[in-house]
Amino acid sequence: MSIFRLGDQRPPEPQRIDDDVVMRFEHVYEVDPEKMRTFPQQDMPAWDTHRIVAARWDHLDWMHDHFADAVLPAGLESETMPTEEEQ
Amino acid sequence: MSVAIKSAIDDGVIEELRAIMGDDDRVLPNISARVNRTRVPAPFPVHRWAEYMPDVAVLPRTAEEVSEVVKLANRMRIPVVPRAGGTGLSDGAVPLRGGICVDVKLMNAIGEIDLVDRTVTVGPGINMLKLNEALRPHGVFYPDDPASYPCSLVGGRIGTGGWSLLGARFGHTRDLVVSMQVVLPTGEIAQIGDGGGRKLRKSSTGLTLKQLFTGHQGTLGITTEATLELFPRPEVEFSAFFAFDDYMKAHRTTGALTRSGLATLAGVVLFDEWKLRYLRRDDEAYIPQPESVRAVVAVALYGTRAEVEPASGRVMEIGRADGGRYLGDEISQGDWASRHDRYATPLHGRSLDGQAVPMSWHCEDAALNYSVLPQVREEWHAIVARYRERYGVFDDWGMFAYTNAAHKPWGDYLVEIDVGIWEQRLDDETWAAWVRCKREIAEVSLSHGGSITACHGATRAGDAELVPTEMGSAWPVVLAIKRALDPNNIMNPGKQCLDEAYR
Helix, strand or coil: CCCCCCHHHCCCCCEECCCCEEEEECCEEEECHHHCCCCCCCCCCHHHHHHHHHHHHHHHHHHHHHHCCEECCCCCCCCCCCCCCCC | CCCCCCCCCCHHHHHHHHHHHCCHHHEECCHHHHHCCCCCCCCCCHHHHHHHCCCEEECCCCHHHHHHHHHHHHHHCCCEEEECCCCCCCCCCCCCCCCEEEECCCCCCEEEEECCCCEEEECCCCEHHHHHHHHHHHCEECCCCCCECCCCEHHHHHHHCCCCCCHHHHCCHHHHEEEEEEECCCCCEEEECCCCCCCCCCCCCCCCCCCCCCCCCCCCCEEEEEEEECEECCCEEEEEEEEECCHHHHHHHHHHHHCCCCCCEEEEEEECHHHHHHHHHHCCCCCCCCCCCCEEEEEEEEECHHHHHHHHHHHHHHHHCCCCEECCHHHHHHHHHHCCEHHHCCCEEECCCCCEEECEEEEEEEEEEHHHHHHHHHHHHHHHHHHHHHHCCEEEEEEEEEECCCCCCCCEEEEEEEEEECHHHCCHHHHHHHHHHHHHHHHHHHHCCCECCCCCCCCCCCCHHHHHHHHHHHHHHHHHHHHHHCCCCCECCCHHHHHHHHC
16 A cells, blocks of 8 residues: 555655765655665655655754754855865 | 562552552553653663563652652662653663652642742753743743753753753753752652752852762652752854864864863864764765765854854864864754754664664763773774674764863763664673673773763663772762661662662
8 A cells, every 4th residue: 555645746766875875855865775675665755755854944943942042153154065166 | 688679569559659649540550651661762671671660650749749659668668760751871760670660740840930049940840841941931041951852851860960962051960950859768858959048059068968969860869849040041052063084183173172261162072983974874964975074073152142253253263273174054053953852863773784774772971081082982983893793783873072071171071972772683692792882881981080971870781880890989988878868778779789788
């Protein structure tokens, strides 16, 4: 039995990131399905993946809010990742 | 000497408990209530679950009810195990000899909020997150911030003597409790603080008892009320994460940050190479990072904007001075926020053939000086690698080192190695192997002048048997105190080798 409640919400084919990880949506990573043979990966409709990711960000914002009125950013991008021009 | 033995509980005891509580629904001898009060989140010998169940759980609402339950237990020589959130990582709330589980979750009232003398008085069953939601309209907060912030309770934090992520700035649990009410092992109710004052932070009258009743792991009594410190709610938070291509650069930068003299510095965290390998494999924030990211230093400031803004500039200078590269605002803010709530993280590890398998999280902690961190990390990882290779049910998830001393972040660290354990595969052989592995890790800590635990407590097999060694010449004092306060060894018996007090 499929758990998909919205057939047209089937996620896109994965793009390989490295030996351990694939990606179906930008910045949303999954363990390589080849490494989930002992405990097979469950099917996830796209909407559920997006819901979980959004909830995670909501949760982190909520955590920040517990400890201070505002978050002060350094205002800087990552110095470890290649820039768009370098990519 | 007569001491508590496993379960003297019969129908007569259950009836006495019901008479004390005056409410049958708060006396729970049923199997589900007992099963659910057996283990804590730390990996557990699930194949031997029944050995660790309490015989009955009670849910008191008042100190007087707790007192009467303990008096009954003391008279009948029945073990008593206090339990708050049950979120500890070292089995403090796990019964070793059955008995009565005193679950304090219903004692969760927020009493007086004193904005003049800056204290709040609460029951032990209140959670810090819920407490801070109530405090927020008053512009104050209670800064005890473990990785279990959303789910652990004040009573458990006191019993464990817990560590706080923000401790370098605000202090840890033992620094944040001003005074408390404790039911002693013989059932008397005592007010414990500095001198006789409920809201005094410093007194030289009598003996200093507060520390004694913080971190005893339920072996000296049950906290039934606590008066806690209130701080002004911070206006701003600043967090920054720096990546390094070499662990020793990160180690030096950690030291430089802790010696910076910045008064708003709340904590510094050092991630080692094994931690980065684990994160690059299994954490969305680090998966895309290049191989040159081999160690990370995280730092956070809390306070007024007038203090934190200039201090943040100094942090950026120190963080980059020895080759550190800023990981960007998104990771710095998101990862720091996640540190308040590590229990929400779903866990999986890798079997020897690289397959992803469900694993529970064991966090083995120690208190260690700054100077020995590089060497201890080598020795700890070598131990875990040996056991992983031989048994195939363990996985090395790397190490963190966190600033450990309240208000003095430079000298010593809460150091942890996170080990994934495939609980479903545990049997007597693999569990015994895990206990040996833990013991070897703890022995390394002692050999480097450290303590076998900075935060979780030495109440698990593998740690507990080393408590007399670590305490050394103070061990007879510990035994004398335990025997004097708990003449029948009813309070959480079997923990930390304290049974030696009765031989």
